[in-house]
Amino acid sequence: MAKDRSEPDLDRELPDLPPELRWREWMRRIEAVLFASASPVPREDLARVVGQGASIDLLVEDLAADLGGRAFEIAQVAGGWMFRTRAIYAPAIRAAADVGGQLLDLSEFDVAVLAAIAYHQPITRDGLKDIFGKEISRDLIGRLHVRELIGTGPRSPRRGAPYTFVTTEQFLVAFGLESLHDLPDREQMEDAGFQREPPQVGVG
Template identity: 30%
Template sequence: MNIKKIVEAVLFASDKPLSLKQLQAIFPELQQPDIKALEVAVAEVMQDYHDRPVELKAVASGYRFQVTQEMSPWVSRLFDEKPPRYSRALLETLAIIAYRQPVTRGEIEDIRGVVVSSNIIRTLLEREWIKVVAHKEVPGRPALYASTQQFLDYFNLTSLGQLPTLQEIQELNKPLKDNEQPTQADREQQEINTQPLQETASIETENDT
């Protein structure tokens, strides 16, 4: 039984990320490899796809095959439908939840300084990027929102620890010195560093503020 080939085939055929436990459950009970053996198999498959247009990527929910970021613009030409484009207000709301969770809608509004549209919260819930984790014990018991594994998966993150720090974001937003123009390398690095929460995907929700 070639564990590596089985793991590769199963992950290739799956339409969602699979964890090591889920991979283990694929095997008959008496032939199930231990988690360590599966980790080795996954690592070997990852190495096989190194520097290829398709990669095996670790995300919060497990492992999945996907087109590399470099090839994504070319593959997108296969599809007539354009990627959704999210409003700045929606991305700001999502960022606040990711960094300050758990957080109430009122607390988000205090940070942003404007009312948060119901459409924004509904869109984030429908995308399953956020969820209600509890209710704050104050008058009205407002919902407390937190990010989900689907949020991490979408932005190719394995944990919240991979988000850029607030200091890194501030550094990226510093104004250039007089007469200084960003180089191509600067622009590319900024795109890489800010990608997790500045995807150019989306839905322009009505009445976003």
Template identity: 30%
Template sequence: MELKHILEAALLAAGRPLSLDQLQKLFPEEGARPDKARLREALAELEADYRDRAIELREVGSGWRIQVRSRFSPWVNRLWEEKPPRYSRALLETLAIIAYRQPITRGEIEEIRGVSVSTQILRTLQEREWVRIVGHRDVPGRPALYATTRQFLDYFNLKSLDDLPPLQALRDLEPETPGEAEAPPAAEVIRLHRLDNDPQAIDLLPMPDDSEFIAVAAWDPDDGEGLAEVPEPNVPEDEAPRAEDEAAPGSAT
């Protein structure tokens, strides 16, 4: 039996990404276990076999997975009647800033955005397992440092953070005149990247309407300007950040 067919069966049965180490464990006998170079060759063969198919083999943060090509999402989406939850522009903007500037503290996120970050936003990002606390800044109060996770890479079809669209792409999306359409934010660039590489269907990642996007494409990471002038949506009092949330290690979880 061909190695690529064994790998194909395992990836289809798993329904999640499998690393090379996990694929090697499919072969308990030491002598029959293929090395990683041979596994990569077989995966490349499988990838070529799918070239003209509705499915594709893709490497993401956690390993390899078989997924539906994004162009078929208009039809595949109809398999799910229930609409997924939608995320606020503030949450998407916060996620984009963490992705590009990690590891970063809550205070630094607020400094870049020019507005406060609610505790609920950080909690939601951690519950989705897109963001986690990776340490604490060695300054008074030892604020928590936030970074993206392997699940973030998997969800957005990224092999590594190097696959994120360059920040220059955000600036290129900025409108030249105030009369033009509002430019998409960093979160929208991430969204567009995922639409081109969606594992199942575009709407599996619910996003707000274009009218809800904040124009953060103007954000220059060197001077932090551009976000402070954007009006922030109303945040309920029970979601408003407290001073102790930033000061206490790991409190915004």
């Protein structure tokens, strides 16, 4: 959500409501904000619609419980919260809904390259070549850029220094991660073939 905006004239404290109804109204406000947002909503934004000192974590927890049995749930990803359809309904959605623009449509190798970037970022194309033993095509890198799964990382100030790549917030959202700390254990990835460290990239 946009950070620079004027706050509306909103009664956050709701002093005229009894505690139980006040809490319920705060839950509904959080639900409305998450429903309207196309990206994860951070804690500080949700705090703008509830009373001072109200626990965002408890409100989200109660809202999540309230949604039990529904086709969607609240996910904590990329430093915030958002609504996501439960995975069990993915086949039904693909069968009947127009979600072509939302599908990642990534090959197994695309995902492997994304994983390598996530674990070794910032990394150059040469660094990726060292991991996979072959050149990573500009077309593949371009597809990951277009899907906003990777971005350009820090680059050494020396003339002709190679570009580096890093993962983005959209990467975290797409794979349901709150942060890069939620990536699978490195040993599991090494078992999948990521065993060699790429050369270090100087960015200082």
